[in-house]
Amino acid sequence: MSMAAIADAARPAPAGRASAREEIRLASRDLGQGLRQTDLSVPGVHCAGCIRTVENGLRKLDGVEHARVNLSTRRASVQWRGEEAPDLLSALDTLGFPGHLAETGGDRMDPELGRLIRALAVAGFAAMNIMLLSVSVWSGADEGTRQAFHWISAALAFACLAYSGRVFFLSAWSALRRGRTNMDVPISIGVTLAFALSLFDTATGGRHAYFDAATTLIFFLLIGRTLDHVMREKARVAVRGLARLAPRGATVIEADGRRLHLPVEEIAPGMRILLAAGDRVPVDAVVEEGVSDLDCAIATGESAPRRVAPGAAIQAGTLNLSGPLTIRASARADESFLAEMVRLMEAAEGGRARYRRLADRAAALYSPVVHATAFATFLGWMALGGGLHQSITVAIAVLIITCPCALGLAVPIAQVMAARRLFEAGIMVRDGSAIERMAEIDTVAFDKTGTLTLGRPRLVEDGKTAPGDLEIAAAIAARSGHPLSRAIAAAGKGTQPVLTDVSEHPGLGIEARLGGSLYRLGRAEWALEAGADAQDAGTVLSRDGRLLARFAFEDAPRPRAREAVEALRAAGLGVTVLSGDTPGAVAATAASLGIDDFAPALMPAGKVERLAALAASGHKVLMVGDGINDAPALAAAHVSMAPASAADIGRNAADFVFLRDGLDAVPAAFTLARRTGRIVRQNFALAVAYNAIALPIAIAGWVTPLVAALAMSLSSILVVANALRLRGAGNPARGRRYAPRLSPEPGL
């Protein structure tokens, strides 16, 4: 199902081997008495067999006291004791379930969701019982029974209002205090007045009480609200389950040579840090010793690895690829590149905060009309001599019948259905307003490295390399973790020769012996004999210093990138590329995807400026990006989207996160957002039409509690049924969805 997509997308970040156990310790939570808890994300578990393998395997480790797998969230929580953390990650690797550290406490249920479910349970209990009593009152119970039932209903309704009604009262109050109005204001007024009037009528022995209307209203609205929350929670858990890219700590070399693993926050400028190959740079620093290549794709958007030597300044967030480095921190974590991006993000976050939800805008129009109508009805009945009690009763009946039950459900139900469809397609939505904003866009701005492309180089096979040479190169390259080596290794086919004396030279390349000759794969100036072809840079394969083959690389575009761009164009959207990479690389990618509007070599602030300029000229822009340098732009855009491979900061800033590799997630999300917008408008129209019919009946004073209960339920069901249409047409995954469940699970 969808979780399998998470497994695909959550490629574990290459954490530093030496510091992996220190990272586990830093990420753990102290439970007291020496016991610590670590939460691991294990995307691969899917059946009872997996649970048993993982739990038993982890329990066998030294120091582990307890291990439990949560299959719903694909997490394992491990409690352990001891000075040094058990090597949980490599244990998981050995068990065949690669995992990564999760934010501790991330799978704890959101307190707000618990509150909503409890409120829903109380409202459901009260509404059902009051409805039972009301039915016997409506069918003509004698006066004594009616009185008794009204009093019991009053007690139940009071409990319901006091406990479950709080959700609406608090939200309405906080809106009113800020001089605004939202959907909860008319709901709160309607419910409270209905209860107060019914209580008065019960005390004075009246025939009609609206306790059932007040409680069912709360019950229905809470259903919508709870579903909305469940959906968001699901998306949040899925996004939090992705591997964290930023390091939690770093190995610091003290003045006396001792090595100490410190949390990133405690690293001060001037400290010397040991950076193993595969580690990410924790803070801005200067290289002191060692030569290596840095992958800057996620930090600056440059697709080609950067070679660094002593004296080079390096940015936090870049990935050390080939050799160990000793670096000297030049800034604190909160003054580093990453923190700079956070500041830019906060400054940029203006447009989105100003956005007002559709439902709130509707409420701003709706509640004055309804309340004025109710007041006019009261005045009208008074003028016609209806008496104070009769006039108030009719006016409150108007409020109850127009109480926006359908309106309150119109938006959340449609968005819940949309979020569910997106979840099935591997797209996580942060909240409902993101779907509303997505439907409004007219321009899409893409980042290049890691967004339009996969951020992984691919070998360009020009046919000039002799097949035998390619096999040798692939065999050598397979020994290295460098991205260019991996690309060459991936291109190798057929049988691979057996190499001896393989050694990697950081920042230069790899050499190996085969049949008496020395082969070198790497930088031209290192692999070739001095003076042979000094001006030719690039990656080459050489035998005893003579050129055998030259390799060129390209950044592979994401699957279905071209189709996605074409689909967005066909939908009438403008497409542009905002990249931090070199003009040449950006132009090549843009041309291959048929995009003619692009801006290369942009700094993070430059991207924000571009978006601001677009916004100033009246455009609503969707930003799709993945890097740390994209985070401010993601926050500044009208709505934003990030792939699962994005930097932590970008993933958290984006409204949508797509877990599968294909770029077709972008047009898919846009199309569904448009359809949701249409359904929401239809729901509004239905609710208004219902009011147009019900209002005259209410003003005429014909509304009894029975009529009110029927009318309200009917309008709610209509709105929900309309929203359910989002599930239907055009869902190819629908039939297959439950298929894996039917087949017996392997391993049992």
Add this chain to the structure above:
Amino acid sequence: MSSLVFLVPLALLLGAAALGAFLWSLRSGQYEDLDGAAERIFLEEEGDSAGGEVDPGKSPRKAKSS
């Protein structure tokens, strides 16, 4: 009428008991891993005590049942 005097409170009491049971199950974390609970019935051992003794590679139960 007289029957209602105890039947209605009885009905309310039963409803309240169900509500209480639901709130209790919610609080004790029984809804935190619904998928896992469904799968765990296939596991022979439960809890920590038997955890170390069962060899995950062998499953004698399966050989008999299928």
